[in-house]
Amino acid sequence: xxxxxQREIRPVLELDVTSTRCPETWTQVLAALGGVAAGEAVHxxxxxxxxxxxxxxxxxxxxxxxxxxxRDGRRYHLLVQRGGASAAAxxxxxxxxxxxGGAAPKSDRGAIEHKAGEA
Amino acid sequence: xxxxxxxxxxxxxxxxKAGGMIRxxxxxxxxxxxxxxxxxxxLERLARVLDVARRHGAGYIHLTIRQGIEIPYVSLADxxxxxxxxxxxxxxxxxxxxxxxxPTACGGCEYNPKGLVDTQAxxxxxxxxxxxxxxxxxxxxxxxxxxxxDCPHAMSNDLGFLGGVEPKFIARACTACGICAAxxxxxxxxxxPKTNKPRWLREKCIYCxxxxxxxxxxxxxxxxxxxxxRVGGKHGRHPMTGAKIAEFLPDRKVPQVIEAVLGWYxxxxxxxGRVRIGTLLAAPAAWRxxxxxxxxxxxxxxxxNARPPHLNEPL
Numbered sequence: 001x002x003x004x005x006q007r008e009i010r011p012v013l014e015l016d017v018t019s020t021r022c023p024e025t026w027t028q029v030l031a032a033l034g035g036v037a038a039g040e041a042v043h044x045x046x047x048x049x050x051x052x053x054x055x056x057x058x059x060x061x062x063x064x065x066x067x068x069x070x071r072d073g074r075r076y077h078l079l080v081q082r083g084g085a086s087a088a089a090x091x092x093x094x095x096x097x098x099x100x101g102g103a104a105p106k107s108d109r110g111a112i113e114h115k116a117g118e119a
Numbered sequence: 120x121x122x123x124x125x126x127x128x129x130x131x132x133x134x135x136k137a138g139g140m141i142r143x144x145x146x147x148x149x150x151x152x153x154x155x156x157x158x159x160x161x162l163e164r165l166a167r168v169l170d171v172a173r174r175h176g177a178g179y180i181h182l183t184i185r186q187g188i189e190i191p192y193v194s195l196a197d198x199x200x201x202x203x204x205x206x207x208x209x210x211x212x213x214x215x216x217x218x219x220x221x222p223t224a225c226g227g228c229e230y231n232p233k234g235l236v237d238t239q240a241x242x243x244x245x246x247x248x249x250x251x252x253x254x255x256x257x258x259x260x261x262x263x264x265x266x267x268x269d270c271p272h273a274m275s276n277d278l279g280f281l282g283g284v285e286p287k288f289i290a291r292a293c294t295a296c297g298i299c300a301a302x303x304x305x306x307x308x309x310x311x312p313k314t315n316k317p318r319w320l321r322e323k324c325i326y327c328x329x330x331x332x333x334x335x336x337x338x339x340x341x342x343x344x345x346x347x348x349r350v351g352g353k354h355g356r357h358p359m360t361g362a363k364i365a366e367f368l369p370d371r372k373v374p375q376v377i378e379a380v381l382g383w384y385x386x387x388x389x390x391x392g393r394v395r396i397g398t399l400l401a402a403p404a405a406w407r408x409x410x411x412x413x414x415x416x417x418x419x420x421x422x423x424n425a426r427p428p429h430l431n432e433p434l
Contacts, residue, residue, distance in 0.1 A: 052301035057332035061232055066335035069296035076301060 009067055011043035011079060012036050018047040018075060025051055026058060033064060033082045041067065041081045048074040130195060137253070139212030140198055147195040150181070152213040153205070154250070157224030157242035157263070158186030164210045175201050185260070186223045187213055217393070218253040219381070220260045222246055223272075227265040228282070234265030235282030235328055235344060241373060248374055252381065256388030257395045259381065260353075267325045267347070275352040277396050278380055279361045280373065283326030287342035288319060294336055302333035326366070343367040345420070348376060350409075351397030351428030359397040362406075362428040364413065365420040372420065379416040383409060397428045 015032045017025045025046075032042045046052055056066055059080055068079035132142050139152040153168065160168075168188060172180050177192035193201050202212060213221050222245050225231065227238030241263050252259075262273040264281040273279030295315040300308040307323035308330060310316070317330075326347070330339040345367035352361030368376065384396045387405060399405050406427035414421060 048301055052298070053304055053329065056298045056302055056335065057232075057329065060332060060335065066296070066298065069298055069335075071297055071301075076298075 009041045009079060009081060011041045014043040014045075016045040017051065018045055022050065022054070025055065029055060029059070029080075030062075033080065036082050038082050038084045041079050044078045044080050046076045046078060048076065052076055133216075135198070136215045137218070137251075139214050140193075141215055143191065145192070148191075149193050149195060149198060151190040151193050151198070151201055152183070152215065153188045153190070154211045154213040154221050154246070155187045156221055156246040156250075157239045159239055160188070164205075164208050167205060167208045167210060171201055171204050185221065187221060214251050216253075217255045217257050218251055218259065219249045219255070220258060221250060222261040222263060223276075224263040225265050225271045227263070231265055232332075233268060233327070235284050236263075236265055236346060236370075238263035238265045238271075238280075238282070241280070241370065245373070245377065249377055249381070255381070255385060256391065257393050259384070259396070261377070267327045272354075273352075274349050274361050275354050275358060276349075276361065277351065277353060277384075278377060279349040279352055280346040280368075281349070282344075283347045283367060284328040284331065284344045285326055285342035285367060286319060286324070286328070286330050287340045288317070289338050289340055290316075292336050293317065293338035296335065298333050298335060299330040299339055302329050304329065345369045346373060348417075348420075350380060351395075351400040353395050353397050357434065358431045359401070359428050360431055361397070362400070362426055363422050364410070364425050365417045366422055368417075368420045372416075372418075375416055376413075379413055383412055400428050401430070403427065 013032055013036060015028060017028050020028060029044055032044070036042060044055075046055055056078070059066060063083035065081040065083060066078050067081050068077075070077040135142065135149065139154070141150045141152060142148075143150055168180065168190065172190045175193045175197045176190045179191075181189040181191055183189055190201070205212070222242045224238035224242040226234065227240075228234030228236055229239060245261060245263075249261075259278075260276045261278045262271045262276040262280070264271045264273040264279070266282045269279075269281055273281050293316055297310050297315050297317075299317050300310045305323050305325055305327075307320045307325075308317045309320060311318065328341070331341055346365070346369075347363060348365040348368055349361030349363050351359060353359050365376070380396070384399070387399050387409075388394050388396075391399070400409055410421075410425060
């Protein structure tokens with residue numbers, strides 16, 4: 001086992017999606033988070049591989065917080081605290097680390113103008 | 120391109136082809152190829168294309184392999200009228216033959232969560248400056264991919280640009296949760312057996328940014344962000360994968376690199392007939408010359424010990 005858990009946050013729900021496949025994995029995780037209040041947490045169990053390659057980043061992009069992780073072989077236990085407003089809505093999810101800060105001006109074509117190499 | 124008569128008195132097919140009007144096997148019928156940089160077409164133009172195709176075409180349009188739209192079966196007599204109607208909404212025709220083609224691109228960072236750079240804006244910039252440049256030995260294709268996943272197949276273009284981000288580790292922020300190592304598809308993050316803290320293995324990293332996107336506490340952050348540049352790729356009968364010559368190239372350097380590569384290609388192909396740049400660069404002596412000539416332009420972004428492009432399947 002490796003990782004850390006913030007013990008003061010107790011999950012109100014546990015969800016094991018290790019037997020699911022994309023996109024069911026993500027819809028189940030989203031549904032679970034949709035069923036709790038902002039600030040409450042869900043204990044999500046994921047498997048190594050595609051689930052761990054995709055889900056943590058997607059949770060972050062949606063504005064949720066992973067506040068604890070425990071690894072048990074190929075299974076990962078994530079304590080996910082539901083966020084408030086979607087991070088994607090304010091543009092932060094458009095690039096890693098928000099290279100444009102979500103504040104980049106919109107071009108006349110509606111594109112966010114990133115300045116590659118000047119982040 | 121005016122629908123001029125060639126010296127023989129017939130249509131000037133070469134001029135028509137250069138202007139994106141390509142002769143069909145049917146007599147006096149032409150396929151009108153439209154310029155659609157990065158595959159993005161505003162709806163106003165699309166509506167006009169529909170009108171024109173209905174009136175002058177054969178009941179369909181053709182989506183090209185390079186994100187363009189073609190209107191087949193336009194008669195020679197209608198070409199001027201078709202061009203005029205399209206021009207009213209700013210829709211230009213594309214090109215064919217030995218010149219710089221319309222660049223392709225994915226959606227880039229604007230709405231794709233994996234996107235690292237603005238491919239659409241760059242495809243437009245590059246189109247404005249380079250589209251249609253001729254006096255080349257063969258066609259010259261460019262593509263822009265927002266990330267290393269390379270959905271637009273930038274690696275099999277004469278010049279391909281792929282977004283990349285160098286991860287930067289902020290040790291004090293790391294909680295040793297191990298998510299980054301689990302999220303990395305390349306095995307480029309190793310966890311310390313005792314502390315569970317990550318160690319970055321640069322030689323395995325392809326700069327996709329998955330670690331940055333997945334880290335719950337932002338211990339991985341975006342460092343240098345820019346374009347990985349590949350040269351000499353092509354599809355066709357004998358496909359080649361482009362060779363990596365630069366990493367994290369900033370937007371402002373992209374036009375300079377294109378200009379330099381085109382200039383090199385024009386000179387190096389002299390007297391060699393109809394040859395793509397990848398075929399030239401596969402020769403070791405030419406590759407060495409190319410790297411030497413490009414070094415001042417690539418500057419600090421040049422890849423060390425760059426290896427030449429080669430045929431995917433040796434002849």
